[in-house]
Every structure is written in C-alpha cells, then in structure tokens.
Amino acid sequence: AQFVVRNLEDDVHARLHELAREHGLSMEEFVREALRSIALDDGPAKP
DSSP, rough: OOOOOSOHHHHHHHHHHHHHHHHTTHHHHHHHHHHHHHHHOOOSSOO
C-alpha cells in the first residue's frame, strides 16, 4: 500500500530526515518502520 502525507511541517520533515540518517536508513524506510511499530505494537506512547 502507498499513501501521501500532505502539508507536513518543514521542521517535522527535517527531523524525520535527521532521525533516519542517525539510524542509517532512508527516510522512507525509517517512516515505514515507525508506522509498523505504531500499528503492530501498543501504538504511540500515552502522556
């Protein structure tokens, strides 16, 4: 499946890119892993 995220803030995009680079992943792979983790685990942390 594919989807597009529109109107993502520049600072969010930059941070995702930075995190991906820190983990040695492409941004696509990093976001895919993050979404997989959220969907298959308990979801995002609750405050």
